[in-house]
Amino acid sequence: MTSAPWLSLSIWIPILFGLAVLVFSDRHAAQVRQISLIGAVLGLAVSLPLYSGFDTQTSAMQFVELSPWIPRFNIHYNLGVDGISVLFILLNSFITVLVVLAGWESIKQRVAQYMAAFLIMSGLLNGVFAALDAMLFYVFFEATLIPMYLVIGVWGGPNRVYAAVKFFLYTLLGSLLMLVAFLYLFDKSGGSFAILDWHKLPLAMTPQLLLFGAFFLAFAVKVPMWPVHTWLPDAHVEAPTGGSAVLAAILLKLGAYGFIRFSLPVLPDASHALSGYMITLSLIAVVYIGLVAIAQTDMKKLIAYSSIAHMGFVTLGFFIFNAYGVEGALVQMVSHGFVSAAMFLCVGVMYDRMHSRNIADYGGVVNTMPKFASLMMLFAMANCGLPATSGFVGEFMVIMGALKHSFWIGFLAATTLIWGAAYTLWLYKRVIFGAVANEHVAALKDIGAREFLVLALLALAVLGMGLYPVPLTEVMHASVNELLKHLAVSKL
Amino acid sequence: MTSMQQLYLLVPLAPLAGALIAGLGGRAIGRAGAHWAAILGVTVSFLASVAIFFDVMNGNVFNGSVYTWLTSGETRFEIGFLIDRLTVLMMVVVTFVSLMVHVYTIGYMADDPGYQRFFAYIALFTFSMLMLVMANNFLQLFFGWEAVGLVSYLLIGFWYTRPTAIYANLKAFLVNRVGDFGFLLGIGLILANFGTLDYAAVFAQSSGMVKTTIEIIPGAPWLLMSVICICLFIGAMGKSAQFPLHVWLPDSMEGPTPISALIHAATMVTAGIFMVSRMSPLFELSEAALSFVLVIGGITAFFMALIAVVQYDIKRVIAYSTLSQLGYMTVALGASAYSVGMFHLMTHAFFKAVLFLGAGSVIIALHHEQDMRKMGGLRKYMPITYLTMLIGALANAGLPPFAGFFSKDSILEAVHLSHTPGAGFAYLMVLAGVFVGGLYSFRLIFYAFHGKERFAAHDAGHGAAKDEHGHDAGHGHVVPHESPAVVTLPLIMLAIPSIAAGWTIGTVLYGGYFGSAIFIAPEHEGMAEMAQEYHGVISMMLHGLTSLPFWFALAGAATAWYLYIARPDLPAVLRQKAGVLVTILEEKYGFDRFNDWFFAGGARALGGGLWKFGDVTIIDGFMVNGTARVVGWIGGLVRLFQSGYIYQYAFTMIIGVFVLLTLWFRHA
Secondary structure (H helix, E strand, C coil): CCCHHHHHHHHHHHHHHHHHHCCCCHHHHHHHHHHHHHHHHHHHHHHHHHHHHHCCCCCCCCCEEEEEEHHHCCCCEEEEECCCCHHHHHHHHHEEEEEEHHHHHCCCCCHHHHHHHHHHHHHHHHHHHHHHHHHHHHHHHHHHHHHHHHHHHHHHCCHHHHHHHHHHHHHHHHHHHHHHHHHHHHCCCCCCCCCHHHHHHCCCHHHHHHHHHHHHHHHHCCCCCCCCCCCCHHHHHHHHHHHHHHHHHHHHHHHHHHHHHHHHHHHHHHHHHHHHHHHHHHHHEEEEHHHHHHCCCCCCHHHHHHHHHHHHHHHHHHHHHHHHHHHHHHHHHHHHHHHHHHHHHHHHHCCCCCCCCCCCHHHHHHCHHHHHHHHHHHHHHHHHCCCHHHHHHHHHHHHHHHHHHCHHHHHHHHHHHHHHHHHHHHHHHHHHCCCCCCHHHCCCCCCHHCCCHHHHHHHHHHHHHHHHHHHHHHHHHHHHHHHHHHCCCCCC | CCHHHHHHHHHHHHHHHHHHHHHHHHHHHHHHHHHHHHHHHHHHHHHHHHHCCCCCCCCEEEEEEEEEEEEEECEEEEEEEECHHHHHHHHHHHHHHHHHHHHHHHHHCCCCHHHHHHHHHHHHHHHHHHHHHEEEEEHHHHHHHHHHHHHHHHCCCCCCHHHHHHHHHHHHHHHHHHHHHHHHHHHHHHHHCCCCEEEHHHHHHHHCCCEEEEEEECEEEHHHHHHHHHHHHHHHHCCCCCCCCCCCCHHHHHHHHHHHHHHHEEEEEEEHHHHHHHHHHHHHCEEEEHHHHHHHHHHHHHHHHHHHHHCHHHHHHHHHHHHHHHHHHHHHHHHCCCCHHHHHHHHHHHHHHHHHHHHHHHHHHHHCCEEHCCCCHHHHHHHHHHHHHHHHHHHHHCCCCCCHHHHHHHHHHHHHCCCCCCCHHHHHHHHHHHHHHHHHHHHHHHHHCCCCCCCCCCCHHHHHHCCCCCCCCCCCCCCCCCCCCHHHHHHHHHHHHHHHHHHHHHHHHCCCCCCCCCCCCCCCCHHHHHHHHCCCCCHHHHHHHHCCHEEEEEEEEHHHHHHHHHHHHHHHHHHHHHHHHHHHHHHEEEHHHHHHHHHHHHHHHHHHHHHHHHHHHHHHHHHHHHHHHHHHHCCCCCCHHCCCCCCHHHHHHHHHHHHHHHHHHHHH
16 A cells, blocks of 8 residues: 555645646636646545555554655655544545535636645645654645635635735744744754654753743644634634635644644653643633634634634643543544534535625524525534534543543533533524524525535534544554653653 | 344434434425334334333343444443343333324424424434433433433424524523533543443442542542532433523423423433432432432422412423422432432323323414413313323322322432431422422313313414414414324323323332342432332322322312312412512522523623633734734834935944944943
């Protein structure tokens, strides 16, 4: 199975297709869409062997590719996945297909550029998750900003420029210190950018704490953690549907992935020392952001805040240092990829018809769009963490892990049962339930075959993962166990 | 897999298949197709449950896994079944009542556009409830727990265009979530301390944990068992609508009547009672938890019954009666009389289903009128409904020889004999509740079925707020008539056990029916004493005739007769005289107002405040955009220095050199 360079293929196929469609103008929009879909499906196809050929027994990197890139600085084109990163390549390739389908009709201007942005972004994101060389990671990590910046800035809403600039500056400034940290580690390790070398590198407490701070800025902004989260609601509100879906489903995962790939294994002592702060910030995300979400009047803003609250579970799970917590956090990352993407796509379906994100403009959508309402009910329930949906699995595991760690941390984390249900179902009540609110709602048409396909695929993923999460978690066991063992040993 | 194990699987999967066919294929197979799919599924499930019941009676208990849901760390989370005597009792009751309600629905929902959807939901409910009762571990229990909550949410909001319905279903879900929050904490504490969620493994370790303490508040060591049990019981308070989490149940009457019978009376709301009985090996280890259970149950049993007396909506009377009866069951649990609680759960499932379905029969006969003030004298038009509801009311009031007598009397006896702190208070509550129970049960019967016919006089009033379907405004008022056989047959089928189910008391309570499924600590000897005093059904009835509760119940019924038959003018006078009291009861002690203002309003205000102040003003306004402004301002300043004029640069350079030289020379 490992004969083909599957990782490189999963990175470069989408990018090449993205570049290829750029030659077309809007007159050939139909062809652009078809070629983009082929590219996205091919991208998914070449990432499937990563799962089917994955050896769940080892925590070592698999599908490794290594060749020199910039020999002068000992930088390599070094790819590989373990049980943690492989999940996100699959998730990303899957979401890309859906995003291409979701933008099929709603994007009419600059179709080629739109599709290209998403395909290229997909390849770059796969690159981030596959990179084992820190410089390669950095290049991919920063490069993903550009297509997303363009997606928001070009196809976004009326306030798109403010949102795009805020998004760009926030995340760019955050990651600059990460580069400094990389250079420091390069120097300390005797000239290596290999991330796995850094895992074994002994470091004193002070440099660990400083490096942790640098990484924290880069990754916390991406997650986003409170209080560096305010770029996200703005970005979501202005981004087109596909942009929001990818932003929530994949881009946010980069921050969490950074924590688990760099902060925890490279800086175990600092991670332990600062875990109290990390847990506090995570719980603020769960409680404070959960309450803020209740008060929103804009559907996308509400889901954006809900996204932040759910990501709070991810960082919480990482920093309680037990198997339930870390595995729960990883499951939550994947689940959030499905559920948040689904929620944003649902808003997109309504926005395409009504051109409003305002909750007050809706009411009684179920009367005219029953099929859509049923699917959205499923996603709403997944967003509340109802058992038998994917949303439950991660939250449950993290809450169990938190209670094992400390009663009050578990207590505060578990309040999400109430906040999550309150903001999600109140939204659902005001938008979907009720009598037909106005003539615009009365004129709504239910979802067509293409929209149904997109949402149904997500529904299957959400239910499948909720009913039988084992295929997902068995992949990560070896890597998580190794990480926890590694974390238990001081580097001082 | 043995054939018995296949049968176990069939029990929940048959209704699930019915639900999927009716729900996803509803349009293709039509209305009849949908109800046949659902009914067939539930019938199969019922027959399989009966077969399993006899198998278990022959001593075949099963505890095993179906599949591994998840592994994490050292823990395996399984989906599995525990089939013992406690389980099969619930399986038979749930599938039987569900089947009756399915049949009844054909008549009740006959002209509803959401017919297929309704069948899909109730079949799905049956599946969820069965998964809950058949679980052999806490995880699956929680699965079923939340799943029945979901279906309840969907069914309360079944008529989704009505504002009251979608308010009620959101409220029900959120209040239940508060309970689930406690429940999940309890489960988490079990996992953290026992390292497993498997019932048998937890129970096996529990006796070793009696003295274990946990410091939730530093410096205050609490018994771990008490904390766990109270957390679990908070879950039961949500699902079984115990004070102060009872507020959702009366509003759930916004749902169609068949589900009020099935979910909000007979089965789902008893999940909490079942759960605590299942957890008897844990609750028996905590005196504090049992006291807590007793007090909560006692408050619910009495104070909710009082509200039933002032209600006019026929369904709400029964809803408050359900709350009160759930309080009785809870009290039994607190008195360590789990088998009695389960026994009352069973008898109540039958007679409360009769009352609800009978009420539904009246409601359709009067074209969706639920106000008892617009009923009266119905007994001659609807004899079967009248008779079956009368049986239900007699059972509900706890009069012999009806089923409720045996279970309710046993509860009173058990509480009386209990020495757990709080038992004295609970006894007073349930004893007083017996009088109120007699009063509201017969108030309903007399109001609806006896006295003057008031339905014709209010012809113009209908079609407004209390109209369930909202599509019958065109109907003129004709003489009410008895409902069709699909409605009356289930009534009769449920009325029979409402009479006779109590006669099994010898087997269920004193014949060691539950065996090892329920554990009672040796120091809680009440049940053993009761067993010694029990000498058969007849003697229990005769003894009952000379005991206080019987006369209390009779007095309640007599009061109802006096107020609503002999002196129908009196209630209005009483209402005026006892104005404050009536207002308190009509306001339901103010819980709804308080919750709306404090919790719902508070959360919204807090969320809005945090958003406007925290996110918009502090973080974005001050820090983010503030930083941008400072950068802009510094940029502006710096721009002044980059004027492009050579003389400015030269001048600055000279000043710089001068300053540096000065510093250097002084230093030297």
